[in-house]
Amino acid sequence: MDRNDIQQVRRFNRAFTKRIGVLDESYLARGRPFGEARVLFEIGLAGGIGLQALRERLGLDSGYLSRLMRSLEGQGMVELVRDEADARARLARLTETGQAEFEAYDRLSDDAAENLLGSLKDTHRPLLVAAMAEIERLLRTAAVAVALEPADSADARSCLEQYYAELARRFPSGFDPLAVNNFDPAEMTPPKGWFVVARVDSEPVGCGALKRLEDGVGEVKRVWTSPSARGLGVASRIMDRLEAQAVEAGFTILRLDTNGTLKEAQAMYAKRGYREIERYNDNPYAEHWFEKRI
Amino acid sequence: MDRNDIQQVRRFNRAFTKRIGVLDESYLARGRPFGEARVLFEIGLAGGIGLQALRERLGLDSGYLSRLMRSLEGQGMVELVRDEADARARLARLTETGQAEFEAYDRLSDDAAENLLGSLKDTHRPLLVAAMAEIERLLRTAAVAVALEPADSADARSCLEQYYAELARRFPSGFDPLAVNNFDPAEMTPPKGWFVVARVDSEPVGCGALKRLEDGVGEVKRVWTSPSARGLGVASRIMDRLEAQAVEAGFTILRLDTNGTLKEAQAMYAKRGYREIERYNDNPYAEHWFEKRI
DNA sequence: GAGTTTATCTGACTAATGTCAGATAATGGA
């Protein structure tokens, strides 16, 4: 690794941490200890959240969080309600006062950011914003992780639902999952099939499936990237993973179908070496069929 | 201010703080509380530092720092010595053990940076480094502040010394301040003259002087930028300040001289509208003379 | 339905951080 690169990263860290310090101060500017402010802000960001998820996000001890919550409750900022689905768990959400307080923190953060931008010359400001967007994109790209996952896990289901909803929005004729899918998780479960989920910092941002069509032939299905993660190469990473899985499963041919509306998908398939072939299935939404030797 | 820009800055902060967290952990990785580690690291970075400066840099209470120092002293990491110049003050510096410990922290920070870089693809790494360099440059540019200061202050003297040392290095014939300067701070003191210092985060990074030559005519002298701050437009900012001062002092003409070796300076003067004129003084090192109506 | 696991809460701590009002000794002027 280049020594100069490392030094540059460290110089950047130092320069930027100085500014971030200002941002941290906005957490303290309302006379509440940092821990409480963090919790309050996080609940507000999530718009209500289970205690366990909260604990995980902020890395807090359960006893500690319990006390923080009681303190915030005492201040009238949050209320804890039983989770309908699981009476052991509790959900935290902001009261009206809490919401107002959250918004005050939010404004402070905006002010800090605006202050930072305001200190720059007009000609420099767009340069800073662009460089920040670039770094954010690179860091998020590096954080993409694709892994096998049961097709009926909560995250898998949520990805598929978003995928179907998007198809319904984009297909001129709409999209009815039942018409084509009669989705059976068992079909995506080894050894008949596989399902992968892509995550950024444990947040699911995409999915894809591979299924056995016939001997030596697999089919790629349901490759989807969340709008929040487009431009990070998530779909490519998912395809990499599915193709590796296909090799391992002994397939020599991969097929897939797609609708004409999905231009980006077709471009990606072409780029990865998929060639258009004749219709091989009776999917009513499919308009193009592709194949690749692997 | 553009709302999207503000949101981009905040998204970047969030994304980056996640990574910085990793960096913070390297402070904790050696079983010492964060406060102590910070102090140890800062002393090491500065290579020895007065307690007061240390307190200011880290924003610590004097009592608190006193105790942190005693703890680090007890661990054999630092030693406190009386300041020769002021017997009330004390200077902290690392012992040999402390130096080794500092280097261990330094390595941990390097590792964290290397880790960050290592998580990127080879094609992305230079993009990240370049974007970071860009942001660092923009933030430092925005942090440049130029202000009048007595020409005999410690920072002013230190700038001038570095300026002379650089001239000595760059002039083919060397440079002897005494031959030309017989530097008298009084000459740079209102109303006969003015001296400005440029700072980045209170660190002096440049200087410049303005002096009365004759009625209505001022002379710009000793404009210098520290090598650590080149490319930030420091010299331009100094010139801005000096010209504003000249206007206030009622000058209508500004003159200056320079040596042929200092190409960057000549380019800047030309860009600011200075035109070459005949020799107007007997400075033995001067090879070009410039003038501008203001 | 008994035993195990899970989510949260409580009590009892410890360590770290932060604050403030003097105390002490050196410095800098008037």
Add this chain to the structure above:
DNA sequence: TCCATTATCTGACATTAGTCAGATAAACTC
């Protein structure tokens, strides 16, 4: 020389942060 100022240290606290071992009740498993 006297007095105000400055740099640091000490004592006495208060608050925050963090940990850990049960306790409790609901949920899950067999």
